Each structure stands twice: as structure tokens, then as C-alpha cells.
Amino acid sequence: MSTTRHQSRALPALGEIAPDAVSRPAPGVADQDGAAPKLHVVTFGCQMNKYDSELVEGRFRKSGYVTTDRLEDADVILFNTCSVRDHAEERTWSWVGELKQAKRERPDLVVGIMGCMAQRVEEEIFKRAGHVDLVAGTRQFHLLPAMVEELKARRAEPDRFRAKDLRLLATDMAEDVPVDRSGEEYTGGLHAHLAVMRGCDLSCTYCVVPTTRGRVRSRPIEELVAEARWYVSQGVQVLTLLGQTVNSYGEDFPAPQVGPAPEAGAARWTGRQGRPSLADLLRALQEVDGLVRIRLITLHPSYVTRALAEAIRDCDKVDRFLPLPAQAGSDDVLRRMKRGYTLDLYRERVGLLREVVPDIELGSDWIVGFCGETDADFEGSLAFLEEQGFVLNYIFKYSPRPNTRAAERYEDDVAEDTKKARHKRLLEVAERTQRARLQRYRGRELRAFIESVSERDGRILLGRTHHGLPVSLQGPAELVGTTVHLRVEETTAYGMAATLARGPARIGLHSAASEALGGQ
Ligand code: SAM
Ligand code: SF4
Secondary structure, three states: OOOEOOOOOOOOOOOOEOHHHHOOOOOOOOOOOOOOOEEEEEEOOOHHHHHHHHHHHHHHHHOOOEEOOOHHHOOEEEEEEOOOOHHHHHHHHHHHHOHHHHHHHOOOOEEEEEEHHHHHHOOHHHHHOOOOOEEEOOOOHHHHHHHHHHHHHHHOOOOOOOHHHHOEEEOOOOOOOOOOOOOOOOOOOOEEEEEOEEOOOOOOOOOOHHHHHOOOEEOOHHHHHHHHHHHHHOOOOEEEEEOOOHHHOOOOOOOOOOOOOOOOOOOOOOOHHHOOOHHHHHHHHHOOOOOOEEEEEOOOHHHOOHHHHHHHHHOOOEOOEEEOOOEOOOHHHHHHHOOOOOHHHHHHHHHHHHHHOOOOEEEEEEEEOOOOOOHHHHHHHHHHHHHHOOOEEEEEEOOOOOOOHHHHHOOOOOOHHHHHHHHHHHHHHHHHHHHHHHHOOOOOEEEEEEEEEOOOOOOEEEEEEOOOOEEEEEOOHHHOOOEEEEEEEEEOOOOEEEEEEEOOOOOOOOHHHHHHHHOO
């Protein structure tokens, strides 16, 4: 395994620390009472961050740490951060700021920042928050346990290391993140995330992600199947496959050598020039025994292919729900966003999906108030949302991000009040559309996977239909982790209430079931 240097820029060399040096309990980690040191991770942002937080926790556990839910008990506190909108960064600064006093009272405490903000802001973090000890970028966070040990070693030699030497930074972008879950315990229950790739090779002009997460690196199918099997061995039944453009999976692999046609029965990959694609990965995961549901986040219209649609059709474990963000309903805005499609191309790709999988449901993200968005452009978003009948919508007000093309080239010329008003209006149309879309399921029988018992009411079970739509019903807790047939009784803009249609008992709809919908 390669070694990576991580060092504060102002420092004498740290020495090189092999990433695998942290895969055994580190000597001297336990505190004076012999108790294992405690880690608390605060996660902001997207599912990819949740996955990375799990990876970090796993690595710390292998180094002899235990995780704690109580921030005030922790010896090491990590913030896994998001930079997508300014608001996300401001929240992090405020949380981190609150630790200043704690650090004064407990100088041994270690505070670290990882994730997109660590990558974007780098050593500036130390200037703005002097009590932060460690900064690890989006491809270096696996080094954090080793960085903590290095920090402790330095703290133990105050004559040798000055205050500024006690800040460690690792933000190199070059490497993959090594993932090895062997020997780990998964404590997240029935559901887990699986990052099938990292980074993004597109360059939407508003978006900071290509800078913070780097170029795409897809993980080999065998490695992903092995991780899926490991998850299943830990009790997981539902996997959400993660990628910024998850359906571009495999595009970065080298094209296979042109040679004789594969022998009968040998794998034929369906990606560009014979590369493995998401369709191939879905078919491989479909064969993993014990895995029951497969979900996808997030797709891009440019990479929707017939092979993908056919894989979704053929693999009954894959949810009939695709998050396929449109972002805007105006070709002018899409061009300025550099999204790489027009509305007609988007329609064409959805047409292909619906031709092969007629009952597919779609979700979308929207940005309102992007640079130069006119009233007519915005009306286009309202119309496109309704036209496509998106069943789930996330709506954001445009937030200019440093070093993005939009921030550099275009004026953020839509007034904040207008952004707010457009956000509200699009949300109203989204809710109306979602309500109408879900209403179509009333009285129908659907399959659903039951995921949990409601925290608010122990009689209510929560699950998702095979369209990935939230559903609640009254039933016994033993149904958690099973697939049931249910009849949809009531719907809102955000989910459904149902009764068991076939199963151990037919249980009437309780009013609490409809209450539960409100909170989903
Ligand atoms: N890769 C995904 C895609 O292309 O759809 C989404 C990634 S991004 C983390 C999630 C959502 O945040 C985007 O779909 C977009 O709607 C929103 N977003 C990204 N940059 C933004 C910005 N500068 N201002 C407001 N919303 C933004
Ligand atoms: Fe950002 Fe566009 Fe990449 Fe999504 S596809 S992460 S919005 S650059």
C-alpha cells in the first residue's frame, strides 16, 4: 500500500505514515484508566458524507476507539462537512465555534474537520478556528486515526513542537480512498450506503463538488459485491448505491482491450466501448443472497441508457424510483448551468426509461434564482415539474460558491426576496404534483419492504414501496425486515398509509398511521 505524507505546511517533516498502520489497535491509545478513547462524529450534508463518517468510525474502532453519541464525552470530535451551499458552511463554523470553550477546559481534546469544507478551505480553517487540530480532505480522511496518534505524540514533546506544529493537514487529492470493512461491525441496522464511485467529472457552473471531491474514481464491481456481501453478513438488507452521477459508473475505467469476442457465458459489459457500467453492477448485486432492496442516488440524464433501463426492469431488487435532477425548466438556464442537456433531451431520456420500465417514478432537485433566471424561465420550472410528475422534489435557492464558473462569470442578480418567493411557489407546485402522483396509488395493492417501527408510535410500521415511496401501516414489529403486500388507503404529498393486503393478519388502518405520514 502506498504511503501518504500529511503535514502541516509550516512544519518539520512528520514522517510518513502508512494508511494500514492504523488497522490494529494503536499502542498507548487507552487513557490512564485503561478505558478506550471515545470518538464522536458530527455529520453534515449528503449521504456520501454519512458513508464516509461510517468508514472513519470503522477505522477508529480498529485503532482501539469506541464511538459515543455524547459529544461532551468524546476525546476526539470530528466534523464531516458540506460546502454545497453557503448556509451549510455557516452551520459548521457555528458548531465548531462552540467547541472553543471546551478546548480551553480540556486541552487534550482533539478537534478535526473532514469532508468538502476541509478540502475547499484547507489551512484557512486553522486561521478562522484556532482550536481545530486536524484537517483531512475528501480523499485523505482514512488517515485520521494516524493523524490523531501523530498529534498526541507531538503534544507529548512540548519542547520539540511549537503550537503551530500541532496542526495537521492532509488534503492531497491524488489517491483513492482505500475501503476495507473486514473485521468491522456494522451497527446501522437494515439499511446502509455503498459509495460505488467518488468525485464528479461534470462541471455544472454553480457546483463546488468537482473541486471538493475531485475526478471520478469508480470502484471495481468485485470490490463492491464483496462490500455488499459484508453488509449482508452484518444484517443489512437494503443498500443505497451512491455517486454524484451514479449512472456514469465505470466511465472512468480504461476501455477493455479490443480483441476476440468473449466466449459464450463470459461477461459482456454494457458500458461505453465495453466498459463495466451501472447496469452490470446492478445485475451483479441482484445476485447477492440476502440483499433485498437496491436504491440509487443520484442519476444524471446524460448517462441514461437502454442497458440501464433494462437492468432496472430485470432486477426486481432495484427500486422503481430514480432521482434524476432536472435543476431548471428553461433551456437558457440549463445552458448557463452547463448541465449538458436540453429539456427535450431530458424528455427523451425519461421516454426511454418509461418505455422499458413503465411504472418508474422520478425525483428531482431544483435550483431557483440562478443567475439571470427570468420570470419566464422560472415559469418553465413550474411547468416542467408538473409535466414530468416528479414524485419527490428538493428545492434550493441558488447560493454562489467560491471558485465556481457561475460565481466568477455571472452576476447573482436575482434578489433574495425573489428567490424566496420562487422557492415557495415551486414548493407549492411540487406538493400539488406529488399529492396527485401519489393519489393514483389509492386502492392499489403494492409490495413494500418494512424498515422500522415508528419512533413516535410503536404500533406503526414504516417502509417503502417497490417505487421507493414512504408508506406507513399498523402491524406487528415482526414484519420489520420483510416484504409485505399492502393496500394503499390514504395518501398525502409525502407518502402513503396502507393496510396489509396479504399476510399474517389483515389489520385495519389506524388513524395514527395517517398521523405518521405527516412526519415522513
Ligand atoms: N450530483 C447531483 C446532481 O448533479 O444532481 C447532486 C449534487 S449536489 C450535492 C445536490 C444538489 O444541490 C444539486 O442537485 C443542486 O440542486 C443543489 N446545489 C448544488 N450547488 C448549488 C448551489 N450553488 N446553490 C444551490 N443549490 C445547489
Ligand atoms: Fe455538481 Fe453537476 Fe457534478 Fe452534480 S453533476 S455533483 S451538480 S457538477
